[in-house]
Amino acid sequence: MKQYLSRFGPDDSSPLADFGASMTSAPGQELQEVLNTVPLLRRMEKVLLLMAKEQEVARLQSEISEEVNEKVQKHQREFFLKEQLKVIQRELGMAKDDKTADAERFRERMESLNPPEQVQERFDDELQKLQVLEQGSPEYGVTRNYLDWLTQVPGA
Numbered sequence: 001m002k003q004y005l006s007r008f009g010p011d012d013s014s015p016l017a018d019f020g021a022s023m024t025s026a027p028g029q030e031l032q033e034v035l036n037t038v039p040l041l042r043r044m045e046k047v048l049l050l051m052a053k054e055q056e057v058a059r060l061q062s063e064i065s066e067e068v069n070e071k072v073q074k075h076q077r078e079f080f081l082k083e084q085l086k087v088i089q090r091e092l093g094m095a096k097d098d099k100t101a102d103a104e105r106f107r108e109r110m111e112s113l114n115p116p117e118q119v120q121e122r123f124d125d126e127l128q129k130l131q132v133l134e135q136g137s138p139e140y141g142v143t144r145n146y147l148d149w150l151t152q153v154p155g156a
Helices: 002-006 014-022 028-036 040-091 098-113 117-132 138-150
Strands: none
Touching (some): 028 040
């Protein structure tokens, strides 16, 4: 770009105006109006307006991008801190992970139901499967829902 700009001289500013107009994202009709404008001062004024619009768009894009980045960083920081807090609470025995809490809740519910032996066996198998599965897996959700349903059915 520096080499291209060095070709423009103060004696003939028309190519510089055309080059400035071509660097904008103005629609073809506006660019054609610049080319059709013969008086150099008027042509440069039109190009200056196009470049001012371009600068405003760039400024707005920069502001939006900066705002989005700030929000993303804030959410990432909050997520990271919450995860750290969970780990610390588990290490100190102050909290249990979701999987352990779910398993204990299902055990407590099942104990209060006094189910038949075959229901209890099925429950134990599903509870063991729940503790092995990853929480993010679809099967974890299905197994959790099944255990939730099983421990809420009266007279299971």
